Amino acid sequence: MQPLFTDRLWKKVEPIWKSYLEHPFVKGLGEGWLDKEKFKHWMKQDYVYLIEYSRLFALGSAKANDLTTMTTFANLLHSTLHMEMDLHRNYASKFSITAQELEETEAAATTTAYTSYMLNVSQRGGVENTIAAVLACAWSYNYIGKILATWPNALEHEFYGSWVQMYSSDEFTALANDCIDLINAIAKDKPEHELALLEDIVVKTSYFEYMFWDMAENQAMWPIPSTALV
Numbered sequence: 314m315q316p317l318f319t320d321r322l323w324k325k326v327e328p329i330w331k332s333y334l335e336h337p338f339v340k341g342l343g344e345g346w347l348d349k350e351k352f353k354h355w356m357k358q359d360y361v362y363l364i365e366y367s368r369l370f371a372l373g374s375a376k377a378n379d380l381t382t383m384t385t386f387a388n389l390l391h392s393t394l395h396m397e398m399d400l401h402r403n404y405a406s407k408f409s410i411t412a413q414e415l416e417e418t419e420a421a422a423t424t425t426a427y428t429s430y431m432l433n434v435s436q437r438g439g440v441e442n443t444i445a446a447v448l449a450c451a452w453s454y455n456y457i458g459k460i461l462a463t464w465p466n467a468l469e470h471e472f473y474g475s476w477v478q479m480y481s482s483d484e485f486t487a488l489a490n491d492c493i494d495l496i497n498a499i500a501k502d503k504p505e506h507e508l509a510l511l512e513d514i515v516v517k518t519s520y521f522e523y524m525f526w527d528m529a530e531n532q533a534m535w536p537i538p539s540t541a542l543v
C-alpha cells in the first residue's frame with residue numbers, strides 16, 4: 314500500500330508543531346495561567362483570521378473537481394462560520410465585546426501576512442493548493458486541543474476549558490480529518506515535484522502558526538501603532 318501523503322508531511326512538520334506546546338501562550342492556556350489580555354488579543358485576531366480562512370473554504374468549493382470535494386469544503390465553511398466562530402463570539406461576550414466589534418478588529422501584521430499567503434497560494438493554484446493552505450490550521454489546532462485535553466484540569470478550567478473542549482471535540486476532529494482525507498486523496502497521483510510544492514505550503518503555514526502564537530503572546534499589531542499616525 315502507498316504511504317499516505319500526510320505521513321510524509323507529519324515527519325516534516327513534527328518539530329514545528331511540538332514547539333507550539335512549549336510556547337508560553339499555548340502552555341499558559343493549557344495550564345490555565347494565561348493572561349486574559351493576551352487571550353483577548355488572540356481571540357480578536359483569530360476572529361478576523363477565521364473570516365479569511367472561511368474564504369479559503371469557499372474558494373476550495375469553487376475550485377473542486379467533484380461534488381464530494383465541493384460538499385466537504387462547503388461543510389468546512391459552514392462549521393467554521395458557526396461552530397468555531399461561536400467559540401470566539403462566546404468569549405467576546407465575556408469581555409463585553411459585540412460580534413460587530415469583533416468583526417471590525419484591525420488585522421495585525423502577522424494575521425495579514427498569514428491570511429494573505431494562504432489566499433495567494435490558493436488563488437495561484439488548483440484545489441490542491443487550497444487544501445494544502447488550510448491543512449496545518451485545522452490539523453494543528455486539533456493536535457494541540459487533543460494534547461491539552463490530557464493535561465490536568467485543562468478541560469475543566471473555568472475560562473480556558475471551553476477552548477480545549479472545542480478544539481479537542483469529536484466535531485472539530487472530524488473537520489481536521491476531512492482536511493487530512495482531502496489532501497491524501499488529491500496527492501495520490503501527483504508527481505514528486507508537485508508534492509514538494511504542497512509540502513512547502515504546509516511547512517510555511519506551520520511556521521505562520523508559530524508566528525501567530527507569538528503575535529498573541531506579545532499582543533503585537535504593527536511596528537508603529539496606527540493611532541500614532543496622522
Ligand SMILES: Cc1ncc(CN)c(N)n1
Pocket residue numbers: 359362363397449450451454522525
Ligand atoms: C491562526 C489559526 N490557525 C488555525 C485555526 C483553527 N481553525 C485557528 N482558529 N487560528
